[in-house]
Amino acid sequence: MKINRNIIDPFVFFLVLGLLWEFSVELFDVRAYLLPSLTDIFRETWEFRELLLEQAMVTLEEVLFGFIFAAVFGVVISAAIFFVPIARRTIYPLIIGLQSIPKVALAPIIVVWFGYGLPSKVVMAFLFAFFPIVISTLGGLSATPDRLVEHFQALKTSGWNTFWKLRAPSALPNFVDGCKVAMPLAVIGAVVGEFVGSNDGLGNLIQTATGSAQTALMFSALLVVTGLSLILFFMIELLGRLVWWRAM
Amino acid sequence: MSTEEVTIALDGVGKTFGGEEGVRALQNISCQIFDREFVAVLGPSGCGKSTMLRIIGGLIPHEEGTATVLGKPVRGPSDDIGIVFQRANLLPWRTVEGNLRLGVEESNIPTEELREQVQTMVEMLGLTGFEKSHPHELSGGMRRRVAIGQALMRNPRVMLMDEPFGALDALTRDRLNVELLRIWQAERKTVVLVTHSISEAVFLSDRVLVMSERPGRIIEEVRIDLPRPRDPKTLPEVPEFGQYRVQLGELMGVV
Ligand SMILES: Nc1ncnc2c1ncn2[C@@H]1O[C@H](COP(=O)(O)OP(=O)(O)O)[C@@H](O)[C@H]1O
Ligand SMILES: [Mg+2]
Numbered sequence: 001m002k003i004n005r006n007i008i009d010p011f012v013f014f015l016v017l018g019l020l021w022e023f024s025v026e027l028f029d030v031r032a033y034l035l036p037s038l039t040d041i042f043r044e045t046w047e048f049r050e051l052l053l054e055q056a057m058v059t060l061e062e063v064l065f066g067f068i069f070a071a072v073f074g075v076v077i078s079a080a081i082f083f084v085p086i087a088r089r090t091i092y093p094l095i096i097g098l099q100s101i102p103k104v105a106l107a108p109i110i111v112v113w114f115g116y117g118l119p120s121k122v123v124m125a126f127l128f129a130f131f132p133i134v135i136s137t138l139g140g141l142s143a144t145p146d147r148l149v150e151h152f153q154a155l156k157t158s159g160w161n162t163f164w165k166l167r168a169p170s171a172l173p174n175f176v177d178g179c180k181v182a183m184p185l186a187v188i189g190a191v192v193g194e195f196v197g198s199n200d201g202l203g204n205l206i207q208t209a210t211g212s213a214q215t216a217l218m219f220s221a222l223l224v225v226t227g228l229s230l231i232l233f234f235m236i237e238l239l240g241r242l243v244w245w246r247a248m
Numbered sequence: 249m250s251t252e253e254v255t256i257a258l259d260g261v262g263k264t265f266g267g268e269e270g271v272r273a274l275q276n277i278s279c280q281i282f283d284r285e286f287v288a289v290l291g292p293s294g295c296g297k298s299t300m301l302r303i304i305g306g307l308i309p310h311e312e313g314t315a316t317v318l319g320k321p322v323r324g325p326s327d328d329i330g331i332v333f334q335r336a337n338l339l340p341w342r343t344v345e346g347n348l349r350l351g352v353e354e355s356n357i358p359t360e361e362l363r364e365q366v367q368t369m370v371e372m373l374g375l376t377g378f379e380k381s382h383p384h385e386l387s388g389g390m391r392r393r394v395a396i397g398q399a400l401m402r403n404p405r406v407m408l409m410d411e412p413f414g415a416l417d418a419l420t421r422d423r424l425n426v427e428l429l430r431i432w433q434a435e436r437k438t439v440v441l442v443t444h445s446i447s448e449a450v451f452l453s454d455r456v457l458v459m460s461e462r463p464g465r466i467i468e469e470v471r472i473d474l475p476r477p478r479d480p481k482t483l484p485e486v487p488e489f490g491q492y493r494v495q496l497g498e499l500m501g502v503v
Binding site for chain 1: 305307325326327329331333335337339340341350351353354398402
């Protein structure tokens with residue numbers, strides 16, 4: 001029975017929280033446009049399932065494109081920063097500087113530059129996901145033990161092969177860690193982009209639903225965004241298990 | 249001795265880490281190591297043994313003197329030299345086979361031939377059945393054997409071994425020493441083995457170079473005239489074995 005406490009404890013805890021929500025809404029007679037009851041939200045989610053799924057697909061596309069660009073570009077840039085001294089002295093401080101700009105504040109101008117459609121949201125997702133991937137991959141590349149680099153020298157391995165056979169696999173666990181941070185951030189980036197300028201997507205739905213006092217639908221959309229983010233995170237987590245080693 | 253071929257020659261080699269005011273690691277090291285000789289380098293920890301091997305292996309430069317391997321001055325890592333480091337340095341994401349292959353993948357050996365070579369090495373190392381295992385699934389002694397095999401796969405004429413069995417328990421160490429002798433006899437290599445174990449040095453080598461505290465100098469050279477093949481069970485009963493141990497112990501200042 002002891003083993004199951006890992007499942008039972010959180011389950012009971014969340015059940016109690018849910019019941020509290022449900023009954024306080026009834027007990028204090030909270031207006032539905034302020035805070036709908038949980039059952040209302042679930043009912044609304046089921047009723048609008050097609051709309052929600054459709055909008056989720058829009059957001060998913062933005063997130064995936066943004067994330068993939070961030071992953072590819074992030075790896076290339078971190079390799080450049082690591083191997084090319086001039087890049088370390090120029091691109092690296094540039095990236096640190098750019099990272100310090102609140103990206104949310106960039107959303108309006110991004111929409112102006114890239115329009116109302118898919119590209120502006122992809123750019124937003126990219127901006128949010130890019131930095132953690134660069135920093136973690138860079139950390140992985142630098143963490144390759146010197147003794148292994150020396151070992152490869154003794155085996156007269158070329159620089160190219162030392163990268164592919166040593167540095168890349170050593171950096172992979174860190175890269176995966178970076179992806180785990182970056183994926184939920186990419187979702188945030190896409191949703192922020194949709195807030196600022198979009199005709200569809202879950203972020204847009206959240207905004208229009210709130211604006212028209214369809215609060216239950218707003219919560220439904222929130223639920224779906226959260227679910228989407230969790231699913232994407234666990235997909236990375238699963239893929240990450242292929243990288244079972246840690247630099248030794 | 250002069251009729252034999254000199255494989256490694258150090259002449260007045262000195263090394264200081266970190267510039268003029270830095271750590272003086274080696275001082276005026278001169279020695280000759282001959283073809284197919286098994287030489288042990290014995291010295292206290294931190295006296296510069298690893299540094300000496302790194303210089304011979306072409307991994308670090310030295311400021312003073314000359315280092316020559318097979319008649320050529322050392323200028324970077326060479327195919328003639330295989331190095332077994334203090335740590336096994338196996339790649340955790342590669343299997344035993346993959347790790348054995350690592351040093352010969354750039355030499356364009358046909359796939360089938362390479363597979364056979366790896367298999368032969370696995371058998372010689374006594375690792376049959378562990379070809380597909382990863383390093384974390386192996387015992388410390390097995391990892392050592394893979395590390396030695398990886399260096400041997402490149403078929404170097406000289407093997408430099410830096411306390412290869414340092415961290416192992418005494419029993420495993422004895423067994424690996426026997427295997428090392430067997431491999432050395434079969435492969436006819438020149439071996440320089442760094443160790444801080446007096447018994448290991450006496451058991452394995454033709455000659456022991458004794459080093460001083462840092463900055464390392466060679467303070468004595470002891471020829472080990474014990475018959476081969478040597479058996480770890482009977483050798484300790486040979487009186488000369490004890491005498492060599494006492495002699496080396498005195499040189500190292502332990503008795
Ligand atoms: N890369 C290095 N930079 C600075 N000092 C070093 C370096 N490598 C070794 N040393 C120093 O040189 C001395 C000899 O080291 P080492 O050759 O590793 O000794 P040993 O192998 O005999 O234990 C030590 O004092 C060590 O701290
Ligand atoms: Mg050492």
